[in-house]
Amino acid sequence: MDIRQRLSLNLRRYRHDAGWSQEEFAERAGIHRTYVSDLERGARNPTITIIERLAKALSVNAGALLD
């Protein structure tokens, strides 16, 4: 399983745990809503600064999104 797929599964799981919609998550992370959708479908290859923003919004370590 490649890293984009792992990220996509982790994102969806953590977001559901928080009880947020993609849109709410996107706002909290300061990222566009369509981009979150793309990420959860494994359709994008984000930079590490995006990973950090996602991780902070979810209150997890950046590394936890990739493992």
Place this chain on the structure above:
Amino acid sequence: MDIRQRLSLNLRRYRHDAGWSQEEFAERAGIHRTYVSDLERGARNPTITIIERLAKALSVNAGALLD
């Protein structure tokens, strides 16, 4: 400390642990030598696919490079 700085320190530490030069590490990761230099100076904002290649070359989890 931001994520790029953490990456840069982690890369340098793991590379030294392996006893490799930047050039040798670059070859093993399939990345250009000057790009590795940039990464270790925190001068780039890489994508997660680059992180994965670096992690594989170092035999560590991708997440370990970001934490």
Place this chain on the structure above:
DNA sequence: ATGTGACTACTAGTCCGTA
């Protein structure tokens, strides 16, 4: 053996929609 500026091709990331 490493740091740096410069460069082009390509993609990350945004914003507008519709189903």
Place this chain on the structure above:
DNA sequence: TTACGGACTAGTAGTCACA
């Protein structure tokens, strides 16, 4: 509420010559 498309701009990937 989410997937997906088109179009756009900002920024990265990847390389080189040189210090």
